[in-house]
Amino acid sequence: IIIIFILSPDQDGVLASMTIALALEGCSVVDLHADTKSGFAERTLTANTASIEDVFSVVDQTTGRAFEDADLPRLAQALQKALQKPIKTIGSLKQQQQQEQEQSTSSNKLQPPQITILPRGTPPAPPPV
Numbered sequence: 001i002i003i004i005f006i007l008s009p010d011q012d013g014v015l016a017s018m019t020i021a022l023a024l025e026g027c028s029v030v031d032l033h034a035d036t037k038s039g040f041a042e043r044t045l046t047a048n049t050a051s052i053e054d055v056f057s058v059v060d061q062t063t064g065r066a067f068e069d070a071d072l073p074r075l076a077q078a079l080q081k082a083l084q085k086p087i088k089t090i091g092s093l094k095q096q097q098q099q100e101q102e103q104s105t106s107s108n109k110l111q112p113p114q115i116t117i118l119p120r121g122t123p124p125a126p127p128p129v
Helices: 012-026 069-084 090-102
Strands: 004-009 027-037 051-060 116-118
Touching: 004 012, 012 027, 012 051, 012 069, 027 069, 069 116
Parallel strands: none
Antiparallel strands: 004 051, 004 116, 027 051
16 A cells, blocks of 8 residues: 655645545545645645645555556655646546646645655655654
8 A cells, every 4th residue: 555645725626636636646545534724834835725634545456466666656646736727627637637737736826735655665654744
């Protein structure tokens, strides 16, 4: 099992976007803990916004086993894209991905999310502060 920690500003559609992005990358989500925090006084990502703290446990859809370490950057990149522009409807995901490939997403005004993926055999631990 690969454990993925997400700390990011909250936006409508972000959980669905991350889950679909992982599925498109060949992940099967075996456990998920999703939490939303208001204000986020201790670790401010953006002032006065709600934030998410999500933990995904995933395995390879095909094998049912943990991904290889070499696959982890690809998963992180897929999540990064999903967090930059969350989908508004499930049917728009493919269209949105095509548009993102054609356009630069460098105008994102939110701080980049923090994504931590633990390699196989690493015991779960909270994300770094």
